Amino acid sequence: MRSLQSLTTALVALSITTGIATPSLAVPSGSTDHAPIARRATNHVANRATPSPLKTSTTWLSPIADTNQFERYFEQCANAVPEEALSACEQATALEPDVAIAWDNLGAVLEQLGRYEDALAALNRAVTLTPNDANIWYNVGVVLAKLHQYEPSVAAFEEAYRLNPEDELARKYAELLRGQFGD
Numbered sequence: 001m002r003s004l005q006s007l008t009t010a011l012v013a014l015s016i017t018t019g020i021a022t023p024s025l026a027v028p029s030g031s032t033d034h035a036p037i038a039r040r041a042t043n044h045v046a047n048r049a050t051p052s053p054l055k056t057s058t059t060w061l062s063p064i065a066d067t068n069q070f071e072r073y074f075e076q077c078a079n080a081v082p083e084e085a086l087s088a089c090e091q092a093t094a095l096e097p098d099v100a101i102a103w104d105n106l107g108a109v110l111e112q113l114g115r116y117e118d119a120l121a122a123l124n125r126a127v128t129l130t131p132n133d134a135n136i137w138y139n140v141g142v143v144l145a146k147l148h149q150y151e152p153s154v155a156a157f158e159e160a161y162r163l164n165p166e167d168e169l170a171r172k173y174a175e176l177l178r179g180q181f182g183d
Helices: 004-018 067-079 082-095 100-112 116-129 134-146 150-163 168-181
Strands: none
Touching: 067 082, 067 100, 082 100, 100 116, 100 134, 116 134, 134 150, 134 168, 150 168
């Protein structure tokens, strides 16, 4: 089995070859990268950016008692640096525990804080609520890779690609991980 360093090197090479920014699988100490995983890759992630559920799809919404309060927390969760966003994300998921995108954002913030097990729990909640969301599966793949759970990471990236066949980045990560850590 190859090291995480060789995987990181391979991801950088993939990024250079494809021109697509890659998610970091190892966060160096003192990192200043505060972008949530759902927004990290600038070339490819335009379709991964987390839209406000109040302005897009009603499939993510349950009846919201205080839309303004939830939206304030949701916006802060999606747009603040992780240290400031964590409380807002937790408040958003407490107010509306059935809004998958809020759980996805919480997972992204926890991932940025290096709390990978907690991030995975939040993302698993999002998957439970919206199992056909390719973006959530992609984020699950990133967190699983950071937890060195490569086989499940490959499966998550493959699911993201199955749900969104235009997501070449998910396909490439699945192939890369399979090549680096597969049998």
